[in-house]
Amino acid sequence: MVHSLVSICAKEVVSDHSSSPTWLRWVPRELYGPLLEASFACCRPLAVGELVQRWPERTLRIGGRSKAGQTAPSRLCIQALLLGVVRGLTDRSALQILDISGLQKDEGGIGEPMGGWSLTVALCTMVVQAKAGAQRAQRKEGDRERKRFSALERERDLKRERGQRIESRALQDDETCGEKAGSKGPISEQDLIKGVRRRMEMERKRGIVATGSGGSKPETEEKEACCEVLVHVRADLFVNARSWDRVRSALSAAGPLKLQCRYLRVEEISVSSIRTLLNLLPRRALLGIDIRYSFLGVAGLAELLPLLSTFPELNSLRLHYCNLDIRRESFGQEEVLRNLSQGLANLQELRQLSLTTLRLPGQLRVLLSLPQPLEVLELPYLSLSPADLAYLSCSHHASSLLQLDLSDNCLDETTVPSIRRLLSQASSSLQHLSLSGCGLTDGLLSRLLPTLAGCWALKSLALALNPLSLAGLIALVQTAARMPCLRQLLYPNPLEDYQPGLPDLPSSAQLLEW
Incomplete structure (x- = not known):
């Protein structure tokens, strides 16, 4: 460098x-x-x-x-x-x-x-402390203003009393002169004192009213100044059960620092807490949300999607291990799936969708009911059925994909035609492909290699944890060497390198264990 x-x-x-x-x-x-x-x-x-x-x-x-x-x-x-x-x-x-x-x-x-969690806690602490510091400064300024007003009031009272003494003396002199001149309506000393006191009380009341109206002004200015945003802070937030209260306090704090979230990652948080958190976020700042290890369920996800649609710039949605499982029949399941499909359809700007271990076989059409084609699609451990792969190969997403991850979805003779059709549709755009742990044997790979060779834009290819022999690996490397843009190839160990006892068609977990 x-x-x-x-x-x-x-x-x-x-x-x-x-x-x-x-x-x-x-x-x-x-x-x-x-x-x-x-x-x-x-x-x-x-x-x-x-x-x-x-x-x-x-x-x-x-x-x-x-x-x-x-x-x-x-x-x-x-x-x-x-x-x-x-x-x-x-x-x-x-x-x-x-x-x-x-x-x-x-x-x-x-x-x-x-790390993400530590930075989130430090950011939220900074926002809360800045608000507290601004409030302390405003209170000190308010105290100084009140002391200044009190000093001015005392000074006005002294000047007023001094002027009243001069006026009283002048009236007494006038009365003495009037008596000497033989005035017809003499004013007694008691009446004179009452008139002076009456004028003093009236002036004092006017001063109290004026001071009261002025006294509320610093408090109003204090609140307005405390709510004034001086610096907008844009960051990625990582929220879990330990940092939840701190993040909520920072997002709801009205102080000199305003926290805006670009990418939100939440872990082990309930649906209601996620909903509360989303309601506190500025609408035009959030670009992506990543939900992990949270017990959402299909109904919980369908409940969150309408709220996600209120973020106009949201382009990335990632769901990992969120317990979305519809393999068991339950009452009202069709309505929940319909709500899920409608909620996903309202995400107008979504371009990246990542779904891990959701166990929704046969429901890929529901999950991909999006108005705009996706650029990044990650579907590992999703138990995709042949019907799912057939739909994906014919969907409007196939020709626009830049990144595709189908790891740990079992591929066999019935699904290879759909994969070949999918790769043919994405041949001009696809840059990153992962088929790791998909059970590809030498025979299945030989049928895919001609189609893979046609993906001229492919930059990285992952085929780890597939049961390939040394002959299959040689064919793979020969094909990869002819691909013009390929820069990274992740390949498995050949079956000949494994110890005895490996099954004839081992799974990815067995290959990893051996």
């Missing part, structure tokens, strides 16, 4: 944090980006925090696709990034949009990156 002169100089500048006060004030805005990248690369969390706190641009994007040779930011740097955003709120930095979508990595990797 060739480093530019700017990146080399930036790494040298951020290497010594003790010198940051001398150079940070003179840095032009064009160099903040290279300095921040160097701070992440060299793991300088203090430099990260100071740069983000003074960020001069309206938008800051961290994450997404990493460059070649670039490692994920460390946990300390991410924590310093979030702390810098909060500190920048008081300094009124130019930052308005923080986009950290795709920043989370697997837990425990090289450089201690922050």
Whole structure:
């Protein structure tokens, strides 16, 4: 990897944090980006925090696709990034949009990156703390305003009393002059005092009314200022039972930081909790949802789909191990399937659909009743029937597929024609294909190889855990060598390499065990 002169100089500048006060004030805005990248690369969390706190641009994007040779930011740097955003709120930095979508990595990797769950908890904590800090600042400002109003009121009272004393003396002088001049209507001292008191009470009441109307104003301004959004935070959220309360508090918090979710992943959460979570999300931010290990059932999924249709940009839906099983007949099953089909049909922008271990044999037509053709279709462990594969090969999705995963679905003589038809329809678009663990023998593979050779756009092919002999593997490699775009081939061990005792037609689990 060739480093530019700017990146080399930036790494040298951020290497010594003790010198940051001398150079940070003179840095032009064009160099903040290279300095921040160097701070992440060299793991300088203090430099990260100071740069983000003074960020001069309206938008800051961290994450997404990493460059070649670039490692994920460390946990300390991410924590310093979030702390810098909060500190920048008081300094009124130019930052308005923080986009950290795709920043989370697997837990425990090289450089201690922050995983999805940890990053979600840290983000939600930051949002809640920023709201609490804004409320404290508003309360202090309100106290100062109230003290200032009280001081002004006392000053007005003193001036009013001083003026009233002068007026009283003037009236007394006028009365004395009138008595000397022999006035016909003399004013007694008691009447004079009553008139002065009456005027004082009237002025005091007017002052109280004015102060009361002004006293409610700071409270209103405090509430409005507390609800003012200064920075929109876009991120991917990973929610499970342990982080559920924290995420709900952050999404419902009205403070200077507004949390927006791009891709939502939930695990082991009930249907009602998922529904509550979706109601808290901004409608135009969510792009995809991934539900795993949750007891949804067909009825629960049919209940969630109308709510998912309210997100206009939703293009990805992933369901893994959600206990969708209709192999057993139950009352009202046809109506539930009809609702499921209608709910999926309302997802107008859906382009990626991943369904794992749902056990819905013969119902692929219901699951693929989408108005627009899919680009990514993953159906592993789905117990697909020959009728399912026949429907898929003739559906409007076949010619637009970029990625197809049919792993661990049993293929035999009755399903090979449907697979060949499907691959022929997708030959010009298909880039990634997985047929691992599908029980492909040498004979079945020989019938598929001519069709696979016609998929000229294919970049990766996975055929692991299939019972192929060494002769079958040689034929596979010879075909793969003639495919112009193929860059990755995942093949199984030949049957000759296994220890004795393997069945004649072993399953993928038996191949993995042996």
